[in-house]
Amino acid sequence: MLATASTPAKDAALAAAADLLVQRTAEILEANATDVARAEASGTAATVVDRLRLTPARVEAMADGLRQVAALPDPVGEVVGGWTRPNGLLIEKVRVPLGVVAIIYENRPNVTSDAFGLCLKSGNAAFLRGSGAALASNMAVAGALREGLDKAGLPADSLVLVDDVRHEAAVEFMRLREYIDCLIPRGGPSLIKAILENATVPYVIDGDGNCHVYIDASADLDQALDIVVNAKTQRPSVCNAAESLVVHSSVAAEFLPRAAAALSGVELVGDDRAQQLDPSIAVATDDDFGREFLDLRMSVAVVDSLDQAIAHVNHYGTGHTEAICTTDLAAAGRFTREVDAAAVVVNASTRFTDGEQFGFGAEIGISTQKLHARGPMGLRELTTVKYVIHGDGQVRG
Numbered sequence: 001m002l003a004t005a006s007t008p009a010k011d012a013a014l015a016a017a018a019d020l021l022v023q024r025t026a027e028i029l030e031a032n033a034t035d036v037a038r039a040e041a042s043g044t045a046a047t048v049v050d051r052l053r054l055t056p057a058r059v060e061a062m063a064d065g066l067r068q069v070a071a072l073p074d075p076v077g078e079v080v081g082g083w084t085r086p087n088g089l090l091i092e093k094v095r096v097p098l099g100v101v102a103i104i105y106e107n108r109p110n111v112t113s114d115a116f117g118l119c120l121k122s123g124n125a126a127f128l129r130g131s132g133a134a135l136a137s138n139m140a141v142a143g144a145l146r147e148g149l150d151k152a153g154l155p156a157d158s159l160v161l162v163d164d165v166r167h168e169a170a171v172e173f174m175r176l177r178e179y180i181d182c183l184i185p186r187g188g189p190s191l192i193k194a195i196l197e198n199a200t201v202p203y204v205i206d207g208d209g210n211c212h213v214y215i216d217a218s219a220d221l222d223q224a225l226d227i228v229v230n231a232k233t234q235r236p237s238v239c240n241a242a243e244s245l246v247v248h249s250s251v252a253a254e255f256l257p258r259a260a261a262a263l264s265g266v267e268l269v270g271d272d273r274a275q276q277l278d279p280s281i282a283v284a285t286d287d288d289f290g291r292e293f294l295d296l297r298m299s300v301a302v303v304d305s306l307d308q309a310i311a312h313v314n315h316y317g318t319g320h321t322e323a324i325c326t327t328d329l330a331a332a333g334r335f336t337r338e339v340d341a342a343a344v345v346v347n348a349s350t351r352f353t354d355g356e357q358f359g360f361g362a363e364i365g366i367s368t369q370k371l372h373a374r375g376p377m378g379l380r381e382l383t384t385v386k387y388v389i390h391g392d393g394q395v396r397g
Contacts, residue, residue, distance in 0.1 A: 002158055003097045003123045007074040009154060010120055014070040017148025018063040021113065024144045025059045031140035032109065039107075039133055047237035047295050052107045052134055062113040062141070068356070069117040075379045076123045090390040095383040097123035099181035102201070103364065104129045104173060106187035109137035116145050116159050118364045122382040125158050127180060129173050131187075132165035139163065174199040184377070186365050189292075204373055206365030208292040209239030209320040211350040214309045214335070216326035217248040221255050223347065224325035229262050231323065231349040237294050239366060240321050240353045244289065244299045246309050252302045253277055263298065270300030277302070290316045306331050310338050317341060319368040321353040342368055342375040 002010075021028070032054040039049050075095045082092040101124045105111045112128060119126035130138040142161040150156045162173060174183060174195060183203040185195045195203055213231055215224050231242035245268075247255055256277045260268055268274075269284035281300055288299045289312075303309045313322050323345040324335040336344045343353040353376065355363025360378025367373045373381035 001155055002120070002125055003076070003099075005123065005154060007076075009152060010074070010123075011070040013120060013149050013152035013154050013158075014066045014117055015148075016151045017113075017116070017145045018066040018070075020144040020148050020151075021059055021063040021066070021141070024140070025056055028059055028137065028140045028144070029054055029056070031136040034136045035109075035134050044133070045295070048107055050237050052109070052137070054109055054137060058110065062110050065110075065114055065356070066117045069121050069379070072121065072360075072379060074121065075383050080385060087394050088392060089394055092388045092390070093385050094388050095380070096386050098382055098384055100125045100127050100179055101364075101382060102127040102129070102173065102176070102180040102183045104170065104183065104185050104187070104191065104195075106131040106191060107133050108186065109134050109141055111186055112138045112141045112161070113145065115364050116142075118377075118379060118382055120149075120154075120158060122379045124181075124382055125160070127160050127162075129162040129170060130165075135163065135165055170194065171198045174201060174203075177201050182382075184365050188294075204365070204367050204377070205369045206239075206377075207320065207368035208318040209241070209366070209368075210244060210290060210292045210316060210318040211240060211242045211321045211323070211353075212244040212246055212313045212317060213242045213323045213325065213350065214246040214313065215248060215251060215255055216306065216309070216324055216328060216331050217250045218328040218331065219248075219251065219255075219325040220327055220347075221251060221258070224255070225258055225262055227323070227325055227347070227349050228259055231351055232263060232266060232298055233296070234349070234351055236296050238351075239292070239294075240350050241294070242298065242323070242350050243291065243293050244301070244316065246301050246303055246312055247274075248306075248309070249273070249302050249304050256281070256300070256302075265296055267297045268300050269297065271302060273302035274300040292318065306334060310335060313339055313341075320366065321345060321350045323348065323350050342366065 078095040080093040084090050101119050103115045116126045146156040180201040183201045186206045213228050260278045260280050268281045269288050270281040275281045284299050319341050321343040322339045322341045332346045355376040355378050363376045365377050
């Protein structure tokens with residue numbers, strides 16, 4: 001039914017769901033308060049609690065995300081390409097929904113809304129399995145969304161939220177080959193490990209974000225400082241926050257003390273050369289350079305060349321987002337060509353690797369793999385293609 005639903009019908013359901021989220025803000029926040037209180041009582045880290053916590057502004061942002069998706073072009077039915085063969089056959093490549101898109105995620109109630117919106121607009125059923133830590137919040141959000149579907153005349157089961165949060169149920173979820181067309185995990189290393197070990201359905205990995213900012217020899221250091229501070233501190237608990245700072249040795253003596261002072265509250269850990277240039281930088285282990293902290297902690301490395309910077313980033317990076325600050329066009333070109341990541345940024349914050357910032361509307365995740373989607377996964381990434389062939393009686397000899 002969703003694959004053939006009209007664009008107006010899908011947009012009406014998105015609008016109704018958005019309005020219901022706002023109308024039920026108090027109910028959603030009450031459910032969320034239960035989850036937050038339980039997380040805080042169990043000693044959950046503050047950055048993880050921040051990912052779990054909803055506010056009136058965050059609920060409004062969820063509703064706005066649905067409205068933005070409704071305003072986007074419908075990818076279903078888009079003709080990607082077409083050509084005519086010498087025998088007269090007209091071949092068209094057309095976008096179609098994936099089918100049932102399953103998302104398994106941790107501690108982010110907004111994912112419930114984002115995933116629903118993108119799946120619905122792209123003609124897919126959303127099959128969701130959130131974490132036990134956010135169960136009350138997810139159920140409250142999903143209730144509003146399902147009512148929106150019903151009001152618009154679409155099946156409420158276009159969105160199904162699994163309320164069994166046992167580990168065994170998660171493993172079973174990952175193996176439902178007869179129901180799931182594509183599985184997208186959104187979570188930390190333990191979730192990704194579980195997917196790799198247990199999933200038998202096709203999946204797209206939304207992986208770690210050990211994002212680097214490299215300060216080149218020719219960087220505008222004032223601009224670079226603003227970029228580093230924003231990339232690290234604007235919201236440290238998300239995957240596109242910078243975790244690693246790499247600085248060319250020719251500017252390190254000037255830049256690192258300024259960066260340490262500007263990154264107030266951030267624990268910096270670095271290599272020997274970084275420590276020598278600023279005594280506030282603690283010792284970094286090899287694990288620190290390859291780690292996604294999701295916290296106010298950052299690794300620092302000093303390099304002697306662009307070659308060393310690219311090698312460092314490619315060795316320790318996770319294929320998410322890498323940035324260079326430079327005024328040298330040749331250096332920028334080499335960095336963008338040779339760094340292996342879903343997104344490479346020149347003279348801007350890593351925080352821009354985001355579906356909404358790219359103009360996709362709310363995203364369902366950021367793929368760090370190469371098949372079939374890479375980078376922010378918006379509407380088009382939730383479709384596949386079919387070939388439609390028009391003939392006039394041709395037969396093959």
